[in-house]
Amino acid sequence: MLEALEDAYRTVAAALDAQRRFVADASHELRTPLATIQGNAGLLVHGPDVGEDVRRSAAADIAGESDRMARLTDRLLTLARADSGLKLQLAPVELRPLVAEVVRQAASLHDGTTFSLQAAEVPVAGDPDALRQLLWNLIDNAVRHARAAVVVTLNEEGSWARLMVADDGKGVPASERERIFERFYKVDADRADAVKTERGAGLGLAIARWIAEQHGGRIIATDGPTGGAGFFVDIPLLSPS
Secondary structure (H helix, E strand, O other): OHHHHHHHHHHHHHHHHHHHHHHHHHHHHHHHHHHHHHHHHHHHHHOOOOOHHHHHHHHHHHHHHHHHHHHHHHHHHHHHHHHOOOOOOOEEEEHHHHHHHHHHHHHHHOOOOEEEEEEOOOEEEEOHHHHHHHHHHHHHHHHHHOOOEEEEEEEEEOOEEEEEEEEOOOOOOHHHOOHHHOOOOOOOHHHHOOOOOOOOOOOHHHHHHHHHHHOOOEEEEEEOOOOOEEEEEEEEEOOOO
């Protein structure tokens, strides 16, 4: 009896500690864009007359950090729903057009990165919006670390639909490949800053894993075919009716 009570206490204490860390980490991630927005807004409103170039730069910083806060808020809400026990509603989905649409949109947003796509017709039981979010999170991560190229493939592997997103960056050390799926975990600066200066909040991969698991699937990080990191998502194929 006493041992059971101690186990229950440890479980509750661990949950409260995780919640405190989550709130602290979320507050830290929001503080940086807020400070940038406040500083640039103060410059525009209360500062001395500035040139048009400075004004445009300040406005661009405000817009960029606002977008970053919006993405972070969306991801925090997704994790909150996951913690509340939300179950995705799955229905038949043909993955090829969904993946092709996201890759096309990503290519239009990141004109400095070359995208390649090879996709087969692959049906699954899924939530289309959640699957789009999973793919966007993986592509955002790949673009952040790529030198020049991102590769996306979709095919069947046995009874699984296999989606791969790979970059040609420095890759992820074997010792980091499980931890990168933890909330707010970030790899060291050697990978994160090797190519791009922007760093993520450390939420996208945690959300991607949750979405994959909600589909009865899995996600792993390993070496990619282009020398960088490769993220492989396996989702069960749609069973014939």
